[in-house]
Structures are given as structure tokens and as C-alpha cells.
Amino acid sequence: MQNSTETVFIVDDDDDFRDSMQWLLESDDLTVVGFNSAQQFLDNYQHQSGCMLLDVRMPDINGLALQQIMIERSISLPIIVLSGHGDIPMAVSAMKHGALDFLEKPFDDEVLLRQVRQALETARNQANSQQEAQQSQGRYASLSRREKEVMTLVVSGKANREIAEVLGISPKTVEVHRSRVMSKMQADSLPNLVHQAARLN
Numbered sequence: 001m002q003n004s005t006e007t008v009f010i011v012d013d014d015d016d017f018r019d020s021m022q023w024l025l026e027s028d029d030l031t032v033v034g035f036n037s038a039q040q041f042l043d044n045y046q047h048q049s050g051c052m053l054l055d056v057r058m059p060d061i062n063g064l065a066l067q068q069i070m071i072e073r074s075i076s077l078p079i080i081v082l083s084g085h086g087d088i089p090m091a092v093s094a095m096k097h098g099a100l101d102f103l104e105k106p107f108d109d110e111v112l113l114r115q116v117r118q119a120l121e122t123a124r125n126q127a128n129s130q131q132e133a134q135q136s137q138g139r140y141a142s143l144s145r146r147e148k149e150v151m152t153l154v155v156s157g158k159a160n161r162e163i164a165e166v167l168g169i170s171p172k173t174v175e176v177h178r179s180r181v182m183s184k185m186q187a188d189s190l191p192n193l194v195h196q197a198a199r200l201n
Helices: 015-026 038-044 063-072 085-096 109-141 145-155 160-167 171-184 190-200
Strands: 007-011 031-035 050-055 079-083 101-104
Touching (some): 007 038, 015 109, 038 063, 050 063, 050 109, 085 101, 109 190, 145 190, 160 171
Parallel strands (some): 007 031, 007 050
């Protein structure tokens, strides 16, 4: 099931190709917005969630340059690179810089639709991970200085008695701080606390 708030962005200077791609994707109940240049995309993008179909060979700002600008601006749309036969080295370079996949023109419609669905699934997973990280950061900010110290030592694998020795407090006090850390971080287990600590880093 597709999320109606997700958008497939097509950035390609070939008007006929872009229109045909838009028609194909909209026929699969996807929301699509097309741009004839990288600059037009940058001028109009409003941080919507979704994915991108990106032509690597365009005038002015090519696909690789746009990809770099997106990284610098923290635009994290999963990208499927579109390339002609002579553009394969560029497409491979785009993959090395984080593109999800690439398709060589001409390509099968079903292959494109399948890859777009996978890219949108990746976008959803990224959004969920980002939301979870923000929640963990908010919880961590609510900890006192001592609780943060205890949490750091707990997730490093130290036992209460070892933590007590490091911090110069009693094991009973460590247990109190540890309980508060678990509660404030909404962690129902040590593995969950470790997982949240990893997201914070």
C-alpha cells in the first residue's frame, strides 16, 4: 500500500521521457512531480518524503553534481539513477555515492515500478529511523548528568559494582540511577537501551 504523502520526483531534461515516466507512475497510483533540470528541483523542493528518478547526464548541473548538493543540504531522498548506454561509469559513480540503484535506458516498465516501490519502502524506513533517533535524543536530554554517566557505563557492559567503583558511589545508588535511566529512556531491556545509545551516536 502506497502512502499518499510520498512523492516520486523525476529530474530529467528530456520532456517526452519525463512525461512518459510520469504517466506510467501515476497509472500505478503514485504522486509524481517532474523537473526539467537539477536547479528547478532545488528551487522547488519542500522536503517532501519520497524518492527520485535522476538522469545523470543533464546540462548545467548533472546528476552527480545534484546528488552531491543533496548530500550537502541533507536531502536524503533514495535515488534511482537513469542512464544511457554511454553513462554507465557515471551511474556506477552515483551508486558509490549513495544512489540506491540505476537503470539503463530503455528499460522495462515493470522493472522501473518495482524499483520505485523498493525506493519508497527505503524512504519509509529512513523516516522511521530518523523519528526513532529524534525520540531517543529527546529522552537522553531529559537525563541528569549522573544518569548520563551511568547510562554510558551500562551500555559499555559494566556491572553495577564496576560502575560504582568508577563513579565513586555505592552500588545501591547505581541501581537507583540505572532504574531511572531505563524509565526515562523508555527502555524495557538492556539491548533496547544499547540500541538507543547506538542511535544517539
